[in-house]
Amino acid sequence: MHTETVTYLDAGTTLKGYLAYDEKISGKRPGILVMPEAFGLGKNAKNRALRLAELGYVALGGDPFGDGKEFTDLQEAIKVAGALMADPAKFRARARAGIDKLASLPHVDSSRLAAIGYCMGGTFALELARDGTPLKGVVSFHGGLQTQRPAQPGQVKAKVLACHGSDDPMIPIPQVNAFVEEMTKAKADWQLISYGNTVHSFTNPDADGTMMPGIKYNAQSDARSWLAMQNFFKEVFA
Secondary structure (H helix, E strand, O other): OEEEEEEEEEOOEEEEEEEEEOOOOOOOEEEEEEEOOOOEOOHHHHHHHHHHHHOOOEEEEOOOOOOOOEOOOHHHHHHHHHHHHOOHHHHHHHHHHHHHHHHHOOOEEEEEEEEEEEOHHHHHHHHHHHOOOOOOEEEEEOOOOOOOOOOOOOOOOOEEEEEEEOOOOOOOHHHHHHHHHHHHHOOOOEEEEEEOOOOEOOOOOOOEOOOOOOEEOOHHHHHHHHHHHHHHHHHHOO
């Protein structure tokens, strides 16, 4: 697999993404933006980009904060991420910059693009859909489902898959219900899969519950959601 750091811009902020693709495959192929958790573009998102490359896609791990910044302290990450998410226009533009970079790459079929994300990255993916970004699909893994700018009827162009932990303390039932109502009113093509006995960050093997009891890896839900994503992409890229 070919991997490299790629630089792109958003309103003067220099972003450093992680590009992965199989250089043995010729021709253009679908491109997928991978937006990471609130800790920044770290090991988990990069690993997902590599796995997508192994499936034949061009994957770009997006940089949410600039200069590839990562955090190890949860409270610091929440503070910085919260400031970014507080401005919906800026938040959406940050993800859109990644899509624009992905679309410009020579191996990418710019008519077949998608976005996935984890935790805050899942919210990034959903906000791209709400904004009417011309994507084939978006997938959120344990992403926040709330928004300050609900999608309007006919606005969502991408098909939507939200993979959710049923016991996630950070995404309570009222937020889930509001998301369902929003997507239904918007007449979006949406799916929500809720995994039982599963809390937040269920796809991250490093989430062992020590940081917070509600942040913990679940191997079964991770495998199930990854398979659901693969089937979803087979559909949207057909």
